[in-house]
Structures are given as structure tokens and as C-alpha cells.
Amino acid sequence: MDIESIEALRGALDEGVPLGRLRLQGLDLTDDAALLTGRDVEGLVVLGGRLPMPLARYLTRHGAVVLPPAPHAPVDPYRGHVYTPDELYAGLTEHGYGATPDARAYAWSRSASLRHDAYVAVLRATHDVAMEDALDGVLRGHPVVGVMGGHALRRDDSAYAEAAGLAHRLARHGLVVATGGGPGAMEAANLGALAPDEPALTDALRRLGAVPSFVPDIGAWAALGLEVRADLLARRPADAPQTCSVGIPTWFYGHEPPNVFCDHVAKFFSNAVREDGLLSRSTAGIVVLRGAAGTVQEVFQAVTPRYYADDDSELSPLVLVGVEHWTVTMPVWPALRALAADRRMASALHLVDSLAEAAQIVSAHHLGR
Known part of the structure; x- marks a missing residue:
């Protein structure tokens, strides 16, 4: 079950859904660590987002899979929603097309130094699965x-x-x-x-x-x-x-x-x-x-x-x-x-x-x- 908001996570927990069935996409858990601490988290997958360090340690020590954010990528590879035109062209008026997320993502995808980088390839593939x-x-x-x-x-x-x-x-x-x-x-x-x-x-x-x-x-x-x-x-x-x-x-x-x-x-x-x-x-x-x-x-x-x-x-x-x-x-x-x-x-x-x-x-x- 893909979880894309704190509200959806709370709902799944209230329904008793085992955490091992959940995939948390891009959640900010800075103020909600208590939702997961002390629970059986084996099999839980956390894709990006923000985690306080104590929660990250707890999750990894108790069998969860935590994939960290990719701060150097121009797009969020774990995003749980499609784009809007305004999002892809953000900054166009102020800085020109070359500074937009769309142009930066293209440059990142074609960079000679990154083209054969296995980690970057995984991020791009993960992004496309999430987009589907x-x-x-x-x-x-x-x-x-x-x-x-x-x-x-x-x-x-x-x-x-x-x-x-x-x-x-x-x-x-x-x-x-x-x-x-x-x-x-x-x-x-x-x-x-x-x-x-x-x-x-x-x-x-x-x-x-x-x-x-x-x-x-x-x-x-x-x-x-x-x-x-x-x-x-x-x-x-x-x-x-x-x-x-x-x-x-x-x-x-x-x-x-x-x-x-x-x-x-x-x-x-x-x-x-x-x-x-x-x-x-x-x-x-x-x-x-x-x-x-x-x-x-x-x-x-x-x-x-x-x-x-x-x-x-x-x-x-x-x-x-x-x-x-x-x-x-x-x-x-x-x-x-x-x-x-x-x-x-x-x-x-x-x-x-x-x-x-x-x-x-x-x-x-x-x-x-």
C-alpha cells in the first residue's frame, strides 16, 4: 500500500494494516516519529522524505528499508503524484528556462559524468515507477x-x-x-x-x-x-x-x-x-x-x-x-x-x-x- 501523506498513514494504522505492507513515499516524519516508534516495522519501506535521526536508526535496526532522499537530484525520485506545468516551469520568468526543474532534469539525465552511474540509474528508474x-x-x-x-x-x-x-x-x-x-x-x-x-x-x-x-x-x-x-x-x-x-x-x-x-x-x-x-x-x-x-x-x-x-x-x-x-x-x-x-x-x-x-x-x- 503506497502512503503519500501523514493522514493516509494515520488511517492505515487505525485500520490495523501491518506496517510491513506499507510504502511511505516522501513523507515528512519530523514531527510524527511517534507514529512508527515502538511498532513492528519489519518489511516497511520508507522512500525519501524527512526522518529524525533517532527514528531512522530505529527503523533500520528493526527490519525496515529506508531509502534516503536524493538532494542532488533535480526531481524527487520517490514522488507520489504527477507534475503540473507550473511545477516543471517554476522559475521561468525570473531565471529563464535553463533554471527550471524541467531543464535541470534533462541536463541531469544526459550528464556524461552521471550517465553510467549505477546510483543515478536507480533513482531515474525509481522515479519512473512512481510516475506510472x-x-x-x-x-x-x-x-x-x-x-x-x-x-x-x-x-x-x-x-x-x-x-x-x-x-x-x-x-x-x-x-x-x-x-x-x-x-x-x-x-x-x-x-x-x-x-x-x-x-x-x-x-x-x-x-x-x-x-x-x-x-x-x-x-x-x-x-x-x-x-x-x-x-x-x-x-x-x-x-x-x-x-x-x-x-x-x-x-x-x-x-x-x-x-x-x-x-x-x-x-x-x-x-x-x-x-x-x-x-x-x-x-x-x-x-x-x-x-x-x-x-x-x-x-x-x-x-x-x-x-x-x-x-x-x-x-x-x-x-x-x-x-x-x-x-x-x-x-x-x-x-x-x-x-x-x-x-x-x-x-x-x-x-x-x-x-x-x-x-x-x-x-x-x-x-x-
């Missing part, structure tokens, strides 16, 4: 549609506005929009899901065009995004869902900063863990917009479980948008059709030119379940 658990907590019970697409799409491109409109329609049908959490088409989808209505989305698109790309200035791109996001949140009705979209980016692609329009950001050090987590959680279907190598990789990762699905599995739709792009520019569609021949997954594959048609396919599947 936190993401599961956010998405549990929600139907999720993945929207995939390239990072190079500019904010002032008509295709950006179309992608935002697609996600806006999907979110209004009760679906949580999940993206790779980066710029371009991913940002457009998170923006569309966040916008409370079409006039708000239109206004946001107009304003964002003033800084159309994160190249060459990530700071200006993110700062404008944060301003627009704050205004959209202020216009969100009190009874609106608080989880319209999530972003699932990775520090592996350091040149792709996270966009700020997600309600929640689950950022990973491992791109492999991130890719699998994004696709496997898109239970209501996947819409693939125009993209290049990274998007092509996601297409085939999404196809594999559909290809090997057994007869009892429900196959959610995989919709590729852009007939010419996916048959000529990036000829993925012929390969998909060849794989799908005489298999159940053929009915789950769709190639369309219209984003409205893509939204209709996914929404009809969701509403018909």
Missing part, C-alpha cells in the same frame, strides 16, 4: 483517447487549429485526451481539451500565434502558453471535469519541451516506459495525426497488441488522419493493411482525411460500449 503509479491514480476510471502527432507543427498553422478542434470535440464527449505532452500537434490537442468552449479556444489560438514555435526561444514559447493557460483555467466552469487531458512526455527528447496545457503531466526519463504507458492507457482509441519517425514508431507499437489480440479482446479504433501522408509521404497504411489481412484488427483500423470523421469514429466507439 501516480498516472494510474489520475486516469483510473476514465476513458482515455490518445492523440499522436509531430512536434514540429507551429501554433499559427491551420493544422494546429484543426488538431485543437478535434481534441475539443473528444473532450466534450467525456473522453480524457492523452498526448506525448510535447509541442506541435501534442500541444494543440492538450489545448483543445482544456478550452471550456469554442470562443475560448479561438481566442487562445489567436494569442498563441504571437510565439508560433518553441524554436529558438523555449522560454518565450512557454511563458505565453502559461499566460493563456491561466486565462483558460479562469474561464473553466466550476462543475467542469478537472481532468480533461494528460501529457506524457520524456526527458529523453530534451529538445521537445513539455507543453503547458495538460491538466496533469507524467514525465519519464525512459522513453520506452513512456511510450508503452501512453499507448496502453489509450483504452478508448488512438487518433494519429501527421508526423514523422516518432509518430511512425507509435503507430506500430499501437498495432502490435491489436495484431496479437485474442478473440475475446475488445479492439478500440486506431485512426490515421491524412490519406496522402500515410499512403505516400509516410507509406505506413499499406503495411498496416497487409498486417491486418484476415485478422480481427482489420475492423479497428481507419484511414480518413477529415478530423471530424476521426472524432466521430472514436466517439461512436466510446458511446457504444
